[in-house]
Amino acid sequence: MADAAGRPIDALLREERRFAPPESFRARAHVRDESVYEEAERDPEGFWARWAEELEWFQKWDRVLEWNPPHARWFLGGKLNASVNCVDRHIRGPRRNKAAIIWEGEPGDTRTLTYYDLYREVNKFASVLKGLGVKKGDRVTIYLPMIPELPIAMLACARIGAPHSVVFAGFSPQALASRMEDAGSRFLVTSDGFYRRGKVVPLKAQADEALKLLAGKQDVEAVVVVRRTGHEVPFTPGRDRWWHELMEQAERLCPPEAMDAEDMLFMMYTSGTTGRPKGIVHTTGGYLTGVYATTKWVFDLQEDDVYWCMADIGWITGHSYIVYGPLANGATVVMYEGAPDWPDKDRPWVIIEKYGITIFYTAPTAIRAFAADGPEYPRRHDLSSLRLLGSVGEPINPEAWMWYHEHIGGGRCPIVDTWWQTETGAIMITPLPGVTVTKPGSATRPFPGIKAAVLDDQGNPVPPGQGGGYLAILRPWPSMLRGIWGDEERYVNTYWSKWGRDVYYPGDGAKIDEDGYFWVLGRVDDVMNVAGHRLSTMEIESALVSHPAVAEAAVIAAPHPVKGQVPVGFVILEAGRQGGPELEAELKEHVAKVISPIARPDRVLFVPDLPKTRSGKIMRRLLRDIVEGRQLGDTTTLRDPDVPEQLRQMYASQP
Numbered sequence: 001m002a003d004a005a006g007r008p009i010d011a012l013l014r015e016e017r018r019f020a021p022p023e024s025f026r027a028r029a030h031v032r033d034e035s036v037y038e039e040a041e042r043d044p045e046g047f048w049a050r051w052a053e054e055l056e057w058f059q060k061w062d063r064v065l066e067w068n069p070p071h072a073r074w075f076l077g078g079k080l081n082a083s084v085n086c087v088d089r090h091i092r093g094p095r096r097n098k099a100a101i102i103w104e105g106e107p108g109d110t111r112t113l114t115y116y117d118l119y120r121e122v123n124k125f126a127s128v129l130k131g132l133g134v135k136k137g138d139r140v141t142i143y144l145p146m147i148p149e150l151p152i153a154m155l156a157c158a159r160i161g162a163p164h165s166v167v168f169a170g171f172s173p174q175a176l177a178s179r180m181e182d183a184g185s186r187f188l189v190t191s192d193g194f195y196r197r198g199k200v201v202p203l204k205a206q207a208d209e210a211l212k213l214l215a216g217k218q219d220v221e222a223v224v225v226v227r228r229t230g231h232e233v234p235f236t237p238g239r240d241r242w243w244h245e246l247m248e249q250a251e252r253l254c255p256p257e258a259m260d261a262e263d264m265l266f267m268m269y270t271s272g273t274t275g276r277p278k279g280i281v282h283t284t285g286g287y288l289t290g291v292y293a294t295t296k297w298v299f300d301l302q303e304d305d306v307y308w309c310m311a312d313i314g315w316i317t318g319h320s321y322i323v324y325g326p327l328a329n330g331a332t333v334v335m336y337e338g339a340p341d342w343p344d345k346d347r348p349w350v351i352i353e354k355y356g357i358t359i360f361y362t363a364p365t366a367i368r369a370f371a372a373d374g375p376e377y378p379r380r381h382d383l384s385s386l387r388l389l390g391s392v393g394e395p396i397n398p399e400a401w402m403w404y405h406e407h408i409g410g411g412r413c414p415i416v417d418t419w420w421q422t423e424t425g426a427i428m429i430t431p432l433p434g435v436t437v438t439k440p441g442s443a444t445r446p447f448p449g450i451k452a453a454v455l456d457d458q459g460n461p462v463p464p465g466q467g468g469g470y471l472a473i474l475r476p477w478p479s480m481l482r483g484i485w486g487d488e489e490r491y492v493n494t495y496w497s498k499w500g501r502d503v504y505y506p507g508d509g510a511k512i513d514e515d516g517y518f519w520v521l522g523r524v525d526d527v528m529n530v531a532g533h534r535l536s537t538m539e540i541e542s543a544l545v546s547h548p549a550v551a552e553a554a555v556i557a558a559p560h561p562v563k564g565q566v567p568v569g570f571v572i573l574e575a576g577r578q579g580g581p582e583l584e585a586e587l588k589e590h591v592a593k594v595i596s597p598i599a600r601p602d603r604v605l606f607v608p609d610l611p612k613t614r615s616g617k618i619m620r621r622l623l624r625d626i627v628e629g630r631q632l633g634d635t636t637t638l639r640d641p642d643v644p645e646q647l648r649q650m651y652a653s654q655p
């Protein structure tokens with residue numbers, strides 16, 4: 001696998017730009033100097049225990065960690081409830097009438113829930129669930145759009161100890177059915193529909209379809225339906241109930257269940273970028289500790305911040321950084337129902353201006369789309385309330401980072417590029433915005449208490465500045481996954497078998513530079529082998545994106561008789577640019593110049609769209625299927641199922 005020097009991935013892209021935290025930011029930040037890293041390193045368990053102490057426990061733990069690789073248990077013997085930590089404890093003090101959730105629907109309707117409102121709603125819905133027969137340990141599937149009832153339902157589940165399984169509302173009936181079946185879930189919470197690009201999406205009809213697919217495979221006892229759009233929906237008597245009717249009759253208070261720290265809080269399926277989605281299991285005490293700590297330090301969350309994470313709660317990012325992390329911190333969270341380009345491409349900037357948002361967290365795919373739309377959209381709005389920006393989901397190309405910094409952050413906001421996964425539960429590699437000098441494209445350093453490394457195939461560290469290898473996590477952390485639901489073997493094989501049972505293998509490539517900064521090079525599956533060089537697709541993509549004509553790029557390897565593999569680029573051009581042989585030659589030359597002649601793409605195709613997951617990640621494996629003439633792999637989490645077929649035809653017709 002490795003090249004002659006024993007390095008699994010060549011890392012060729014150089015980035016010299018540096019950005020220090022502005023003094024005004026540092027002056028009021030939670031973390032102002034680097035001593036936190038050494039402190040955590042001296043005693044990682046003590047470090048996490050101090051964070052856990054900031055949560056509210058019914059009963060304190062006896063032991064911080066029990067590590068029987070690859071199984072960890074955190075805060076043994078401790079008892080707590082996540083809804084108490086996210087809601088109850090805030091209503092006893094000055095946060096009682098602070099806005100917890102400021103919600104905006106796509107049509108422009110709004111709702112604000114204070115912590116006290118949230119308390120009442122969560123209690124009532126917890127009573128509703130109990131009344132329907134939901135017991136501690138039962139998995140409740142939640143198939144809801146981005147409306148306040150979604151976090152309310154999650155916290156209500158947490159209150160009674162019923163793990164939730166949130167299925168993204170953009171998913172098909174088939175995807176919902178297979179997740180309900182996999183989870184053995186007998187309860188479903190959904191809505192009549194929701195708004196997307198001005199139209200009503202008939203969610204209840206889709207749910208009904210999923211329930212039909214489940215007939216004979218999985219009993220479903222009750223379906224609770226939120227009225228969001230008000231359109232007529234089919235109702236199955238005895239099984240389906242309206243949320244608002246149940247809430248009217250519900251007991252006002254529902255005492256929280258004292259959950260064991262290791263009791264399951266929820267399960268969540270991965271995005272499916274690399275294959276069949278995995279049902280990742282998270283537990284209560286460790287997860288909450290991890291998201292609480294990282295929200296506070298990574299986003300430097302202060303009492304007066306207005307925080308907006310643009311992800312959908314149907315992804316782990318929404319679980320950890322819309323619901324559990326921010327609410328455990330008593331933050332004001334903005335939540336938006338609809339499409340970012342509706343009714344116009346400036347909707348996010350309208351929202352930031354309207355609510356005075358101070359912290360904004362989104363994904364590189366969105367940033368590249370904003371950049372392609374042009375800076376005139378943000379320029380129309382007053383974004384001066386912003387003080388911190390975040391990125392998650394994919395490596396951020398340095399040019400996209402620069403655009404974000406300049407056009408959204410006005411040159412003054414630190415950017416936190418946060419590397420983590422569904423499996424890690426919380427952010428793992430990230431700047432701390434008050435102390436870290438950032439470099440565009442680097443997630444910088446492991447969060448205090450996290451021990452990460454870049455290893456080669458044998459498990460030896462790749463020395464800093466020496467090229468790429470595999471990212472590895474060398475010690476357990478509180479919010480780590482506890483398993484894959486119902487599949488112990490896949491858990492051990494996927495994550496704990498590359499080097500040994502005690503080293504976590506995330507499946508991403510990375511390098512460490514001379515300053516000890518981590519650069520995530522994308523998925524190991526996406527690394528290509530060109531004439532003996534192991535190249536990361538991500539670096540070639542970043543080189544393409546740094547050309548002014550290119551908005552987005554995906555690079556994969558195509559088989560080649562001499563070189564083994566050659567890079568092929570699929571490129572979306574900036575609005576108004578025209579593809580052709582001349583531009584193709586120019587782009588190839590550009591990559592050769594920016595990275596190296598060995599990375600020069602063999603072909604560059606100009607395409608209207610790329611295959612992406614519903615969470616916006618590029619699915620390179622489908623592009624590989626196309627160029628290698630294979631049948632397409634799992635496409636259930638694809639955003640637009642027509643794209644691969646379109647690209648297949650283009651690829652075949654352009655010699």
Ligand code: ATP
Nearest residue numbers: 270271272273274393394395418419420421422520
């Ligand atoms: P599946 O595991 O089913 O293939 P997935 O890996 O896309 O899906 P997620 O857990 O949503 O599911 O994504 C985690 C992955 O996203 C990481 O392993 C990494 O490849 C990528 N990622 C997330 N944040 C960053 C980041 N800041 N920089 C680089 N890559 C990132």
Ligand code: MG
Nearest residue numbers: 270274421507
């Ligand atoms: Mg993954």
